[in-house]
Amino acid sequence: MRRVARQQPDLELAGRFEPDEQQTFRHVPFTVPEGVDQLHLHITYNDQIDSNPLHFGGNTLDVGLFDQRGTAAGGPGFRGWSGSNKLDLTIGRDWSTPPYRAGAPGRGEWNVLLGAYKVGPNGLEYRVEVRFNPGIPAPSQPQPNGRLVRAKVPPAAEPGWYRGDLHNHTIYSDGGSTPAALAVAAAEEGLDFYGITDHNRAQSPVGLVPEGDGWPVLVPGVEVTTYAGHFNVWGTDAWYDFREPTEAGIQRAMDAGLADGGFVSINHPKPFGPPWEFPQVTGFMGVEVWNGWWGRINNVSLAWWDERLRRGERPTPLAGSDMHRLGIVGDPDDPLTPARLGRPALWVHVPGELTAGTILDALRAGECFISESPSGPQLYVTRSGDMLRVHVADARGDALLLIGDPGCVAARPITGDDCTLAIALSELPADLTYVRAELHHPTGAIRALSNAIALNGSTHSR
Numbered sequence: 001m002r003r004v005a006r007q008q009p010d011l012e013l014a015g016r017f018e019p020d021e022q023q024t025f026r027h028v029p030f031t032v033p034e035g036v037d038q039l040h041l042h043i044t045y046n047d048q049i050d051s052n053p054l055h056f057g058g059n060t061l062d063v064g065l066f067d068q069r070g071t072a073a074g075g076p077g078f079r080g081w082s083g084s085n086k087l088d089l090t091i092g093r094d095w096s097t098p099p100y101r102a103g104a105p106g107r108g109e110w111n112v113l114l115g116a117y118k119v120g121p122n123g124l125e126y127r128v129e130v131r132f133n134p135g136i137p138a139p140s141q142p143q144p145n146g147r148l149v150r151a152k153v154p155p156a157a158e159p160g161w162y163r164g165d166l167h168n169h170t171i172y173s174d175g176g177s178t179p180a181a182l183a184v185a186a187a188e189e190g191l192d193f194y195g196i197t198d199h200n201r202a203q204s205p206v207g208l209v210p211e212g213d214g215w216p217v218l219v220p221g222v223e224v225t226t227y228a229g230h231f232n233v234w235g236t237d238a239w240y241d242f243r244e245p246t247e248a249g250i251q252r253a254m255d256a257g258l259a260d261g262g263f264v265s266i267n268h269p270k271p272f273g274p275p276w277e278f279p280q281v282t283g284f285m286g287v288e289v290w291n292g293w294w295g296r297i298n299n300v301s302l303a304w305w306d307e308r309l310r311r312g313e314r315p316t317p318l319a320g321s322d323m324h325r326l327g328i329v330g331d332p333d334d335p336l337t338p339a340r341l342g343r344p345a346l347w348v349h350v351p352g353e354l355t356a357g358t359i360l361d362a363l364r365a366g367e368c369f370i371s372e373s374p375s376g377p378q379l380y381v382t383r384s385g386d387m388l389r390v391h392v393a394d395a396r397g398d399a400l401l402l403i404g405d406p407g408c409v410a411a412r413p414i415t416g417d418d419c420t421l422a423i424a425l426s427e428l429p430a431d432l433t434y435v436r437a438e439l440h441h442p443t444g445a446i447r448a449l450s451n452a453i454a455l456n457g458s459t460h461s462r
């Protein structure tokens with residue numbers, strides 16, 4: 001006979017984090033006996049507040065789960081991590097609460113992973129009730145309409161260029177939509193590709209979305225979400241350890257992503273991003289200089305990238321909406337408005353077939369620019385000998401700014417819908433090591449920005 005979800009718990013795990021244990025992890029072991037097809041965890045704690053980094057004064061508890069195969073970094077025992085997003089988890093042979101992976105629960109020692117993201121003045125008292133074989137039926141899955149409807153957006157002004165949004169969340173972390181619904185929405189926004197970068201996900205999105213036949217291209221990724229900042233790894237199927245927010249721990253996790261051939265980028269290095277706390281960590285290839293609406297403190301991320309450029313490093317500038325909820329129009333002038341898919345858009349140059357691999361190759365080669373939206377201005381910057389060629393589309397009335405080591409080194413008005421400016425490097429200050437372009441609306445907002453062209457102090461030497 002089936003038992004119901006609110007049967008007496010089979011196990012109760014209780015404990016406490018003190019205020020000085022904020023941002024530490026704890027593995028809480030429990031034993032799963034023979035003959036369990038489904039288990040349910042119900043988690044409660046006191047003084048609960050939202051995970052938003054602008055909220056404080058109470059408790060936020062993050063939750064993850066490892067099965068009997070162990071807790072090793074990158075290992076098969078990781079069943080998922082839901083952050084502070086869910087407090088009722090069902091794990092079973094046939095289905096699991098997203099983002100947890102389904103599959104027969106094995107007998108042996110499991111571990112609930114608890115992360116004390118925020119601990120208020122009263123401390124954090126937690127209680128985990130574990131029920132075996134509660135017989136909870138699978139919830140009905142929301143089905144997207146599945147129809148491919150492409151938005152009309154301005155065509156690329158140069159051949160081989162494609163637009164997308166690589167930083168998005170789904171129900172496989174704290175987002176609101178299925179991966180398939182995200183694919184539909186990406187097409188409706190006129191995107192050629194989209195990323196899925198769920199926080200510390202155990203479930204790969206590959207196979208969960210429509211592909212081919214004109215559908216936007218999925219670039220699978222993971223947002224490695226630690227208490228010392230976030231980084232994205234695209235192009236691998238693994239998970240990377242987020243439980244050691246020290247310089248050594250972060251470096252190990254990033255090295256693992258690099259060893260798997262992933263493209264690694266530092267996310268939103270700005271206040272309340274949350275920020276990136278280990279600038280000494282090395283190996284990343286990109287920096288998310290534009291996350292969500294421009295006005296959300298992205299000037300700090302852009303300055304972070306410029307500082308790297310002045311040091312002679314050349315990380316690729318990336319953009320991502322960090323969209324969690326589809327169907328919200330959003331207001332860029334409201335500081336608390338949610339992110340919207342494709343705002344900003346990342347453009348990449350792929351001369352051949354558009355695949356996840358060729359998109360990441362374009363990022364490795366630095367062949368990209370960023371625009372405020374899928375219909376926003378296009379900004380192509382190339383160097384040919386002593387000349388800088390800047391091709392601008394859909395930016396009439398904006399200002400083109402050239403930025404080099406000391407800051408703004410030149411400016412031009414954009415007077416046409418499609419215009420190409422040739423600027424002699426000899427017109428720019430001597431000894432620039434790089435130059436890059438920005439398009440500014442007359443009110444000051446950035447509408448597009450290019451990658452940096454390396455000059456290596458050769459501005460006047462040719």
Ligand SMILES: [Zn+2]
Nearest residue numbers: 223230267273
């Ligand atoms: Zn993030």
